Amino acid sequence: MNQQWRTAVSATLHCLTGCAIGEVLGMVIGTALGWSATPTVILAIVLAFLFGYSLTLGPVLRAGVAFKAALSVALAADTLSITVMEIIDNAIIVAVPGAMEAGLASVLFWASLAFALVVAFVVTVPVNKWLIGRGRGHAVVHKYHH
Incomplete structure (x- = not known):
């Protein structure tokens, strides 16, 4: 795997972390x-973007970048990646029959959510x-990594 693919996998894992939390x-x-x-998916999307x-x-703020500039970096680095990830994972979980209604104690709910995030990762790399x-994308963040 060449360096660009490794960087893409790393960037997508980073994106997946924030998206998955949200x-x-x-x-x-x-x-x-x-x-x-509908309101559940909207909340999930809003939180995924927030955490992503x-x-x-x-880290960009800790590198000494002013808030407005750091926000611009974060928006440039993550918007398309988070958007693709959210479209894919929410489309899958909504498409799985009964997943949204299954309840928190259901294997169907958790398995559907996990599967949706894995597929979103594969599509977003x-x-x-x-x-x-x-x-x-994530390339704009690299100059702030130490």
């Missing part, structure tokens, strides 16, 4: 509150490789 939290909250699929951006924003190859 996605799982949103799905758990919505499901626990008995919400229907936060995981990039924190080439997206990140394409971005990195053009000096975009």
Whole structure:
């Protein structure tokens, strides 16, 4: 595996971490509150973006970058990656019959969510490789890594 693919996998794992935290939290909250699929998915998406951006924003801020510039870096680095990941994982979990209604104690709920995140990761790696190859996406964050 060449360096661009390794970097794309690393960037996608980074994105998956933030997305998974937000996605799982949103799905758990919505499901626990008995919400229907639409508000649960919206909450999951909002939290996925929030956590995804936060995981990039924190290290960039610690590198001494001003908040507004750091936010621009996080938006440039993660927006397309998070968007693709969220489209894929939410489309899958909504498409699995009964997954959204299964409840937190259900294997169907957790297996569907895990499967959706794995597929989203696989689909998003080439997206990140394409971005990195053009000096975009996670490539804009590299100058802030120590």
